[in-house]
Amino acid sequence: MIKNQKIILNKPIVMVGLMGVGKTSVGRALSRALGIPFVDSDKEIEKAAGCSVVDIFAMYGEQEFRRVEKSVIERLLDSEPRIKVVSTGEGAFITPAVREMVLDKATSIWLKADLDLLVKRTNFRRTRPQLLNNDSRVILSQLINERYDTYAMANIMVETHDESLRKTLAAVLGALAQYQKGKKSDK
Secondary structure, three states: OEEEOOEEEOOOEEEEOOOOOOHHHHHHHHHHHHOOOEEEHHHHHHHHHOOOHHHHHHHHOHHHHHHHHHHHHHHHHHOOOOOOEEEOOOOHHHOHHHHHHHHHHOEEEEEEOOHHHHHHHHOOOOOOHHHOOOOHHHHHHHHHHHHHHHHOOOOEEEEOOOOOHHHHHHHHHHHHHHHHHHHHHHO
C-alpha cells in the first residue's frame, strides 16, 4: 500500500481519455507526486512490437492493435510493482474487455477536455494514426460523440483546461482523494 497525503493506494491508477487530453503528461506528474512508477501502454506496445503505433495500425490494422493492447495492459496491471500509474491509448478503455479489466483491477481516471483544446494539442503531432491525413476537428468531434459516454464509466472524471500541468495535477489529486473518501463512506 502507498500513502500520500490523504491518498492510500492499493491498486494501479489507469489514465483514460481522448488523444491530446494529457494522459501521459498528467500520468507522469501523478506518479512523481505519489512516488510510484509510471508506464505508458503505447510505449510498451511499441517495445513489444518493435515498431510504432502508427506502423502497427498501417501494417496490421486496428483489430490486431487492440488485441496486442489488451494483452499489454493486462500484463501491466498484473505485474510488479502492482501500484503504478498507467497511461493508456485513447481507444483502450473503449474496448469492452479492457474496460472490464481496468474497472476490476485499477482505479480509472478519465481526463476530459473540450474539442477546441483537443484540436490545439493534437494538430502538430504526427503520431496519431486516426488524425493522419484527416481533419482533426472532424475526427475528434466524432470521437467525443462516440466515446464520452463510455469514458464516463471511469471511476473518476477530471475536466482539463488550457492550464498548467501543476493545476491539472492538483485537480486530479483532489478528485482521487475525494473518490477514496467516498469509497470509505460506502463501506
